[in-house]
Amino acid sequence: MSVTIKDVAKKAGVSPSTVSRVLSNHPRISRETSKKVRDIMEELGYHPNIMAKSLVSKTTNSICVILPKPAEELFNNLFFMELIRGIVTQANRSGYDVVLSSGANEKEEVEAVSRLLHGRRVDGAILLYSRHNDPVVEFLQTNQFPFVLVGRSDEYSGILSVDNDNVQAAYEATKHLISLGHQRIGFVSGPQNLIVSQDRLLGYRKALQDSNLEMRPEWIVEGEFLQESGYRAMSFFMNLPERPTALVVLDDVVSFGVLRGLHELGFKVPEDLSVVSFNNITLAELYTPPLTSVDIGIYQLGYTASQALIQLIQSDGDKQFLKRHIIPHRLIIRESSMFSLNNTR
Amino acid sequence: MSVTIKDVAKKAGVSPSTVSRVLSNHPRISRETSKKVRDIMEELGYHPNIMAKSLVSKTTNSICVILPKPAEELFNNLFFMELIRGIVTQANRSGYDVVLSSGANEKEEVEAVSRLLHGRRVDGAILLYSRHNDPVVEFLQTNQFPFVLVGRSDEYSGILSVDNDNVQAAYEATKHLISLGHQRIGFVSGPQNLIVSQDRLLGYRKALQDSNLEMRPEWIVEGEFLQESGYRAMSFFMNLPERPTALVVLDDVVSFGVLRGLHELGFKVPEDLSVVSFNNITLAELYTPPLTSVDIGIYQLGYTASQALIQLIQSDGDKQFLKRHIIPHRLIIRESSMFSLNNTR
DNA sequence: AAACTTATTTAAATCGTTTGCACAACCGAA
DNA sequence: TTCGGTTGTGCAAACGATTTAAATAAGTTT
Numbered sequence: 001m002s003v004t005i006k007d008v009a010k011k012a013g014v015s016p017s018t019v020s021r022v023l024s025n026h027p028r029i030s031r032e033t034s035k036k037v038r039d040i041m042e043e044l045g046y047h048p049n050i051m052a053k054s055l056v057s058k059t060t061n062s063i064c065v066i067l068p069k070p071a072e073e074l075f076n077n078l079f080f081m082e083l084i085r086g087i088v089t090q091a092n093r094s095g096y097d098v099v100l101s102s103g104a105n106e107k108e109e110v111e112a113v114s115r116l117l118h119g120r121r122v123d124g125a126i127l128l129y130s131r132h133n134d135p136v137v138e139f140l141q142t143n144q145f146p147f148v149l150v151g152r153s154d155e156y157s158g159i160l161s162v163d164n165d166n167v168q169a170a171y172e173a174t175k176h177l178i179s180l181g182h183q184r185i186g187f188v189s190g191p192q193n194l195i196v197s198q199d200r201l202l203g204y205r206k207a208l209q210d211s212n213l214e215m216r217p218e219w220i221v222e223g224e225f226l227q228e229s230g231y232r233a234m235s236f237f238m239n240l241p242e243r244p245t246a247l248v249v250l251d252d253v254v255s256f257g258v259l260r261g262l263h264e265l266g267f268k269v270p271e272d273l274s275v276v277s278f279n280n281i282t283l284a285e286l287y288t289p290p291l292t293s294v295d296i297g298i299y300q301l302g303y304t305a306s307q308a309l310i311q312l313i314q315s316d317g318d319k320q321f322l323k324r325h326i327i328p329h330r331l332i333i334r335e336s337s338m339f340s341l342n343n344t345r
Numbered sequence: 346m347s348v349t350i351k352d353v354a355k356k357a358g359v360s361p362s363t364v365s366r367v368l369s370n371h372p373r374i375s376r377e378t379s380k381k382v383r384d385i386m387e388e389l390g391y392h393p394n395i396m397a398k399s400l401v402s403k404t405t406n407s408i409c410v411i412l413p414k415p416a417e418e419l420f421n422n423l424f425f426m427e428l429i430r431g432i433v434t435q436a437n438r439s440g441y442d443v444v445l446s447s448g449a450n451e452k453e454e455v456e457a458v459s460r461l462l463h464g465r466r467v468d469g470a471i472l473l474y475s476r477h478n479d480p481v482v483e484f485l486q487t488n489q490f491p492f493v494l495v496g497r498s499d500e501y502s503g504i505l506s507v508d509n510d511n512v513q514a515a516y517e518a519t520k521h522l523i524s525l526g527h528q529r530i531g532f533v534s535g536p537q538n539l540i541v542s543q544d545r546l547l548g549y550r551k552a553l554q555d556s557n558l559e560m561r562p563e564w565i566v567e568g569e570f571l572q573e574s575g576y577r578a579m580s581f582f583m584n585l586p587e588r589p590t591a592l593v594v595l596d597d598v599v600s601f602g603v604l605r606g607l608h609e610l611g612f613k614v615p616e617d618l619s620v621v622s623f624n625n626i627t628l629a630e631l632y633t634p635p636l637t638s639v640d641i642g643i644y645q646l647g648y649t650a651s652q653a654l655i656q657l658i659q660s661d662g663d664k665q666f667l668k669r670h671i672i673p674h675r676l677i678i679r680e681s682s683m684f685s686l687n688n689t690r
Numbered sequence: 691a692a693a694c695t696t697a698t699t700t701a702a703a704t705c706g707t708t709t710g711c712a713c714a715a716c717c718g719a720a
Numbered sequence: 721t722t723c724g725g726t727t728g729t730g731c732a733a734a735c736g737a738t739t740t741a742a743a744t745a746a747g748t749t750t
Contacts, residue, residue: 002463004736015700020738028698047463051405052736054396056705062444067433081426088412088445092457097466099407100433100443112437118347118392120706121442227631253628260631283598286572286605288633349706360730365708373728397706401735465736695748704738711733717726 003044012040023048054120062097063309064122066113066136068129078281079225079251079298080128083150086302087126094310096123110139117145123313126150126305131193146317148309150301152195153324160312162305162325164296166196169329170203170248173276173294176331177246178211180340182274186219186244188233188254197222197250200278204248219244223254230257238265238273246274246337252281255291259336270339280332290334297327348389357385368393399465407442408654409467411458411481413474423626424596424643425473428495431647432471439655441468455484462490468658471495471650476538491662493654495646497540498669505657507650507670509641511541514674515548515593518621518639521676522591523556525685527619531564531589533578533599542567542595545623549593564589568599575602583610583618591619591682597626600636604681615684625677635679642672 223229
C-alpha cells in the first residue's frame with residue numbers, strides 16, 4: 001500500500017490536482033503551496049506511480065532495444081555491449097529507461113516488438129542492424145512507430161538511421177593494405193544478408209578496382225560474426241594454391257579466429273598474412289599481435305541512436321528528424337598490418 | 346487512437362468485462378463467446394494496454410538489472426554481456442521484460458532504482474555484484490523490494506543470491522598450480538571491496554597454507570577489472586627480486602593484460618610465468634596462448650538469477666525462496682598453465 | 691462600492707484495465 | 721412446483737495519475 005497523490009493532498013490540505021501541478025512545475029502554483037506540498041511529499045516518501053502517469057499521458061519514457069535474431073552469436077561480441085552502453089547512458093541522461101527485447105526467431109521478434117509498442121509499454125525502438133526485408137522494420141513502418149535503425153536503410157525511405165560510411169571505411173582499410181604493397185587481398189565477410197556486409201564488400205571492391213588489382217571470387221569468404229568463422233576462413237585461404245597475402249576481415253572477433261589459426265599453423269602475422277579488421281573493440285589493441293582495425297565509434301553509434309530516437313519521439317514524429325546520421329570512422333594501424341611487403345623485396 | 350477493450354466489446358456485443366475475462370482465460374466464459382471475442386480482437390488488431398493492466402494489477406511483468414557503478418569499466422567485459430544474455434533469455438521465457446539501469450555514482454544508482462521500484466515500473470531487481478555496505482542493497486532491503494544478488498551476501502541474512510563457491514574455486518585454481526610444481530604463486534585481485542575478491546583471496550590463502558607454502562604480502566596485488574591492471578601487476582611482479590613463477594588472476598581480461606605485457610617483455614608463458622584465471626569468457630580459449638581459466642557458468646548465473654527473482658516475485662515474497670544458489674564451476678586447463686616445473690628439474 | 695482582472699485552487703472527467711457482486715437462465719432433485 | 725446449484729454475463733467501482741473548465745480569492749479600476 002504505497003502513498004498516492006491523494007494522501008499527499010489530504011495531508012497538505014489541498015486537492016490532488018494541486019499536488020499534480022506542483023509535481024509538473026505548473027506556473028500558476030504559489031511559492032508557499034509548492035513548498036508545503038513538496039515538504040509533505042518528502043515526509044511521506046511519495047513517488048509518482050509511473051504506470052498511472054503513462055496511462056493518461058500516453059507516453060512511457062522508455063524505449064526498447066531489439067536484439068537481432070541470432071542473439072547467441074552477437075551477444076558474444078563486445079561490440080554489442082559497447083553499443084548498448086552508449087544507448088543506456090544517453091537514454092538515462094534523457095530520463096528514459098531501456099527495455100531489452102529479443103526473440104528466438106523473426107516471428108517471435110515481431111511479436112515481442114508488437115507487444116511492447118502496441119501495448120504502449122515503450123515509446124519507440126532501436127533496431128540493431130537490419131537485414132534485407134527485415135520483418136521488424138516492416139512492422140514498425142506500417143504501424144508508424146518511432147524507431148531508429150543502427151545500420152543502413154537505403155531500401156526504405158524516410159527512415160531514421162545511424163550508421164558509418166561503411167563503403168568508405170572498407171575502401172580505406174583495403175587501400176591501406178594496398179599501400180603496404182599487397183596485391184592479393186582476401187575478404188572475410190559477415191552474413192550476406194546484412195547490409196553492412198554488402199557495403200564493406202563494395203568498398204573493398206572499389207579499392208581493388210581503383211588500383212587495378214585482380215578480384216578473385218574465391219578470395220571472398222562469407223561467414224558469421226564468430227571466431228570459428230575466422231578460423232575456417234583462414235584455413236580455407238591458407239590451403240589455396242595461390243594464397244592472398246592480406247585479409248580484410250569484417251569483425252574483430254572473427255579476426256581473432258584468423259590470427260589464432262595462423263599462430264597454430266605456425267604462420268607469422270603480419271609477415272605471412274596481414275590483417276585489417278573492423279570495429280576496434282577494446283581487446284583488439286590487446287591481442288597478440290595487436291590488431292589493425294577500423295574504429296567505427298561503437299559507443300557513439302549507440303549514443304547517437306538513442307538521442308535521435310528520443311528526439312523523434314518528443315517531436316511527435318516530425319519528419320525532419322527522419323534522416324541518416326553518419327558516425328565518423330578511423331583506421332587504427334597496429335602490428336597485424338605493420339609489415340610492408342615493399343621492404344622485403 | 347488505438348483500439349481498446351471497449352471497442353472490442355461493442356463490436357462483439359458483450360461487455361468489457363467479458364472481453365477481459367476472455368483475455369485472461371476465465372473459466373466461466375462459454376466457448377462460443379470466447380471464440381467470437383477472439384475473432385474480433387484479431388480483426389481489429391487489439392493489443393491490451395500494458396500500463397492500464399499494470400495499474401490495476403499492481404504488477405508490471407518486468408524486472409530491472411542494475412549495472413554496477415563503474416559501468417565504463419565493467420561494460421568492457423564480455424562477462425557482463427554473457428550474464429545479461431542469461432538474464433534476458435530467462436526473463437523473456439517467463440514473460441518478463443528486462444529494464445537496464447545504471448547510474449554515474451552510488452547516489453544516482455539508488456535514485457534510479459528508487460524511481461523504478463517505488464514508481465512501480467518494475468517488480469524486482471537484479472544486482473550485479475555488490476560491495477560491502479552497498480547502499481542499493483540497503484535500499485532494497487529496507488523497502489522490502491524483491492531482489493536477487495549475483496554474488497555473495499553473507500553480511501546480510503535472508504537475501505536471495507546466486508553465486509559461485511569462490512573460495513573453493515580459487516582453492517582449486519591455486520592447487521592446480523601447486524600440483525604443477527609451483528611454489529611461488531602471486532595473486533592479482535580485483536577491487537578489495539568486492540566480496541568476490543575477498544572470497545577468492547581466501548581460497549588462494551587456504552591452498553597455500555594446506556601445502557605449507559610461503560605467503561608473501563607483496564605477492565598480492567590489488568587491481569581493477571581492466572587490462573591495464575593486469576599489465577601493471579605483471580610489471581610489478583617481474584621487477585621483484587624474487588619473482589613468482591605463477592599467478593592467480595581474478596579475471597580473464599586482467600589476465601590478457603598480464604599475458605600481453607609478458608609477451609612484450611619477451612617472457613614466455615607458461616615457462617617463465619604460468620597463469621590461471623577466472624570467468625573463462627569465450628576469448629580465453631582463443632587468446633595466444635590459450636588461457637587456463639575457471640569457468641564459473643556466467644550464463645547460468647544470469648539465467649538462475651532471473652529465474653529465482655521471478656519465482657520470488659510470483660510467490661509474493663515467500664521467505665522460503667530467500668536462499669543462496671550456488672552455480673558449479675570448473676577449471677579449464679589450457680596452455681597458459683600447461684607447463685610442469687617438475688619436468689624441468 | 692460595484693465591476694473587472696488576475697492569480698490560485700478545486701471538482702470532475704478521463705486513461706484502459708480488472709474484479710467483486712448481482713443477476714438471469716438453466717439444470718436436476720426433492 | 722420450488723429450491724439449491726451451476727454457468728455465463730453485466731454493472732460499477734477501483735487503480736493513481738493528468739487536465740479542462742469552472743470556482744474562488746485577492747487585487748485593481750473606475
